Amino acid sequence: MKKTVRLTFPDGQVKEYPAGITGNDILKEMNHSLQKEALAVKLNDRVLELWRPIEEDGEFRFLTFEDKEGREVFWHSSAHLMAQAIKRKYPQAKLGIGPPIDSGFYYDIELDHPITPEEFAELEAEMAKIVEENYPIQRKVLSRDEAIDFFKKIHEDLKIELINDFPDEDTITAYTQGEFTDLCRGPHVPSTGKLGKYFKLLSVAGAYWRGDEKNKMLQRIYGTNYPKKKLLEEHLHRIEEAKKRDHRKLGKELDLYSIQESIGNGLILWHPKGARVRRVMEDFWLDEHFKHDYQLIYTPHTAKLDLWETSGHTGFYRENMFAPMVVEDVEYQLKPMNCPFHLTIYKTHLRSYRDLPIRYAELGTVYRYERSGVLHGLMRVRGFTQDDAHIFCTPEQLTDEIVKVLDLVFYILKTFGFEEYEVYLSTRPEKYVGSLENWEAATNALQKALELKDIPFEIDPGEGVFYGPKIDIKIKDVLGRSWQCSTVQVDFNLPERFELEYIGEDGKPHRPIMIHRALMGSIERFFGILIEHYAGAFPLWLAPVQVVVLPIADRHFEFAESVYKTLKEQKIRVELDNRNEKVGFKIREAEVQKIPYMLIIGDREVENQTVSVRHKGEGDKGAMPVDEFLKQAQQEIESKK
């Protein structure tokens, strides 16, 4: 048994303490604010309670709410707090699991009575009481038999199921606060009093026990908790802000798109204004693709089922496809992907190595069966257009082609205002086609390209597509939420299934490799993300209406009309508001519609042949000749800022 422990603090200081000293003991020599804020300690890689005796040397620091691990402890304890309150109200409730999540916690419980949001206030009051009662949170190590006996006695069947699945070598621990004991790995804050009063229950939802839909459904109650009032308010404000930016709300308000029951769920109607933005997105996309030596193609929405047999989709993708339809005794399949068509075009000629790489790009609309419960506005739909491309190349060209794709991805995303990314490399899933060697070669090529570009990434095991591994790029919007858009997939398998060939320098046939890639992913989803990212206030180059001309009175209509025509001839997306309304009203409407520029025309402007420029959100910019405004606007559009 050691007599002393040597602890290295974050500032590099090394101190020696008697073995068995606790975080609480050490806190006594720390500053006041840390004494108040410390929630747990971190010793080497382990997070421990403040009262746990320290028996080994190592890196040591206190965790507060500022630390990710500190927050996890705080929220984990908060989940217990909520569970205790629920058990007081419903002693028959059986507990599932209650972990911390990104911005709070949840607890899954089994209970016949459905908990409703109306009960939240009551439960919160009970939680406040438990905080007030300030129970110490005590840890106890149990043998497997003790644990099973104990949780059997209190009828926590789900906990027993968990215990039975623990590996033998696991230490089983339970935490007790007052009358409440929960099976839990911990660690926790020292006492319920530490959890404060700035918590809030947020929602209740169904969740399958252990995430498996074959299991029964439990009630999941979400909540959050902050040590300071200000932090809770900020969190609730973020939720409000996200609601204001919701693309479904803005889509309606700005008349961008709709989804109609009579058409079918998950199918999008693009209204004129949304279609305008889409067209700009697509034109930009197309220009860039021509610049980067892609060739544009178009392919049909449906094809014989045989094609999908060849590609392997009927075997590996069936559950995501619409049912086939029969035409003159032949089955046709609405396309869930574009690749088989692209492969088929490749095959219409004998290809030489001199032709490669061949890059086919298509804004291809695909249809996928998604379960009704997962549909969500523009983000998750049943019919969507991919900005798809397939690159056919030789093995020697592969890495270089991936690098080029990555460059194009980041350029396009940046232009749309996204600067932060998370990159994932997804490897072979359980259901796959092709040989293990090919999978490995494909995965290596992707990894090598990422390393060449010096792009940090994480491995996402088993998350590849059935025909190959992929790089997924998630963008972060202004609220810090991440969205998956871009994907780059290396595929040895489909070229094999379709027997693709090119004639090499040696005069012999070789098999090309195919890269699947989408930059925006789905135009629908990307549009939805853009709406939320910009809160509906699109930058000038994307705005569906860029300028609105607002004459003050009838006698200004003529000049207003000429301004309107001038701008229109220069391809400015301009509208003329010559309704019989006051200018204040017209301005309000233009502001609400988030139109970037308003040109106000009254007596002064007619006399001086100028326009009074008002910028959305910024107000009056003063008068200037139309030509000057036009020049400025064109520059702003050109800059895509």
Add this chain to the structure above:
RNA sequence: GCCCACGUAGCUCAGUCGGUAGAGCACAUCCUUGGUAAGGAUGAGGUCACCGGUUCAAUCCCGGUCGUGGGCUCCA
């Protein structure tokens, strides 16, 4: 698909403890010609999501279907 909640005018929402509905905005007509975020009057507009059941009577109660939302699961 599953759990919970919801579905009333184009939009946002009231309302009826069962007796076939109301506001604001938008729309139409008229008055008003007004200088940087809502001028006024009048009017039109609803099979209360759909289909059944209970009832003298259903928008309301019950059942089913469809759709929406929050999640689970899945994914571009």
